[in-house]
Amino acid sequence: MTFLRPPGPIAKGLRIGLLGGSFNPAHAGHRYVAETAIKRMKLDYVWFLVSPQNPLKPTKGMAPLQARLASARAIAKGDRRLIISDLEQTIESRYTNDTVRVLKSRFPDVDFFWLMGSDNLEQFHRWQHWQDILDHLPAIVVQRPGYVLAALKAKAIQAMGYRFTVLDGRRNELSATAIRARSSEAKAGVVD
Template identity: 40%
Template structure:
């Protein structure tokens, strides 16, 4: 069993999706996005990056990193999807640090950053978001109620020149950034915040 902060194994030329988040807790909606983006982008692997804590969110209800990594590994049964908390070991707080490190330390891999439409809507609030968009291609997956806000967001408008049609999604991993795709598809109404709220209500 790999350690909590171990980087997953990979090989030269692999097309790897990066799906970051608090996963507090992980749920079937997250797994749906992972499976759909892997299929649509024709990825070889997907790495779930369980963050020490989102700088834009309240951490008062944040479960310990090790618990969140183990829960994600227990829920995911696809051997091509690997879960790691390596950002904590590296001391990374921001996504730009993570993508810069992976882009340079594993330069012969083809990474794609994956996010939900709700994240695209707020992407302009991320630290050095332009640097992220200029480092890796990005795949955005539709989320219930977020499409209009996401596609009209500051980041989407600023990056409009780099958007490709979803029918061309398989080539995304090979494109030079800034390049991104908006994927429509099956959606789940589950949310981590709603799950936590329901748990509070029961106690």
């Protein structure tokens, strides 16, 4: 690949967080992770990398990519620092490590950071070549309800804790899993 158009502004020294995921659907918890990292780590932008298909998640129940991009755009609305991208589809990347290598190669003067909620940290060691991801860029973990101890017990933290910054504060309890479950219950006529 000789040319890759950046999803947002690019300049030497910019600090850009990369928040990858299925976003099935995107929700306020995702925005909370991005805004917390922007504020506490002084990031210029956060790129939401909406994955065509997460290799660790089943395809059943996965909304089409365009619907997930639309939900991410709705969550980011009103904040120019939040950039929504289908970059992984554009570069035909299935794995975060491949995406990170392409971005670091194409935009070497940008300071990239991998962002995740602590719920993802628990299984980060299952990602393909997760150590290589951390060799290319540091990770910022924002605490999520129910996963506060993930920063202490996660295998990735135990192995490469020096590559992580863990941020704590007010926690957002929304999750895509809970949103999908409520939506299914509503369609089935189940009422609280």
